[in-house]
Amino acid sequence: MDTSMKKLPPKPVDQKKRIAHWALAIVTILLIVWSCTGIDFGGIKQTAGQIAGAIFSGIFHPDWSYVYNGTGEDLVSQLWDTVCIAFLGTFISAIISLPFAFWAAHTRHKKWYVSRVGKIVLAIIRSFPEIVLALMFIKAVGPGSAAGVLALGFHSVGMLAKLFSEAIENLEDGPNEAVTAAGGSKTNVVMFSILPNLLPALISNTLYRFDVSIRSASVLGLVGAGGIGYPLIIALQYRQWNRVGIILLGIIIMVIVIDWISGWIRKKLV
């Protein structure tokens, strides 16, 4: 038997592809190097390690007295506030999103520019900073949870309507045609074909958005729009690390529980 090794033919090389890959790699590295310039890394406080340690020990030695004291300013009621803001905000945005979604879905229009314009409007809503929106609503309805609800309700439209419109685009024409063939009117088509097919996707996307809204609602308090963010920033400013610890723990538990519940409902839907 011939046991001498055979040399394999060389791997085929696509010269063009190789140059493109190297060019991309070099551009990326240049971008990273450019981002390192001009950023002042020397500005870190001397006490950074100490404070990080204090926050960590605060998480492990939380201020239990803050959990519930019946004044309405405690952790449980603030977390409850946050959940309510997210719930109502998501509900409002789901309702506003529906017409926007039909506007942005390209399968519903004969002319291509109609849905394109809708998509651009949604992109602009998505990019409008949520905090600025919250501040504008604070001007209108005063500081508090209501401003948070409205800010969340309007801001979420950008993302939710995009998800909704994708669900509408994925609908099949068959059931619509079947209803029309059986003599159904336009309203019958919506009632018996579009809505039943669309509803699971709508509910699932709304629940997903609720997860995101919970996180947003806990941030909005930083500007005074209600929720858990406000006590957190106060505790950080007054260096009450034990209180920071318990608030962080509260947020983490709240988010995990909500994620778990909405995941469970979504699984049951599918």
Add this chain to the structure above:
Amino acid sequence: MSSTEEETLMILPKKKFKILNLFWIILFVVGLVVSTKVTKTSLGALFANFSQFADIFLQMLHPNWSYLGAVIPLILETIKMAILGTVIGSILAFVYSLLIARNIVKNKAVTGILRVIMNIIRTVPDLLLGAIFVAIVGIGPVAGILALAICTFGIVVKLFYEAIETIDPGPIEALTAVGANKLQIIVFAVLPQVMTYFISYCLYAFEINVRASTVLGYIGAGGIGLYLQETLQVFDYPKTGTIIIAIILVVVLIDYVSSKSREALMK
């Protein structure tokens, strides 16, 4: 066919009424009522003061273009923060995902504990991380970069380890059979299958980071958000309008480029 038979055919089958659905609807309505009460939301108040809201909006629609010169350097700083945050976060995520993928690390205890830590890190929202890092390292872009890095880590780890776990096990077995060590298996069997996914997830995280970094400055974590806060505090809405238009342009542009390149990658 007799007429009675025809009549029975005309009757549609009755849908079974599910008591569980009623329960969900009641729960939902109660939730709405309770949360309206708790948050004291009233549309009446909004419409009563809507003129104020509209007034701010109209002022923003007349942006102060001369302010653009001051805005651009900070916008660039914001993009730099987003890039650095993405790079640091995704390098960490790369290593961490390899450690928690069950087809690479067989020890269930190790992957389990590391996954719990990952899930906890994922829950904290970006701006809260920003606020905490401002308290730790002080005001400036470094706090923002660290917050973005942790955010990126949370996003990329989750997606990437799931991608690793769904790869074709064939190449791993082949390399194990010829006596390769763990590192060789990772480099020659795992990475070629998942590298495009990894790059795509990093780009996705970068999109999110650009969005997040624009407001981080509001709490002192560097970038354009600082001016946002300054102009809003003195009610200089035309200047705020300029900033917001600049932010929207940058975010939409980067979103477009990044999503197009992700599509090209996945082809």
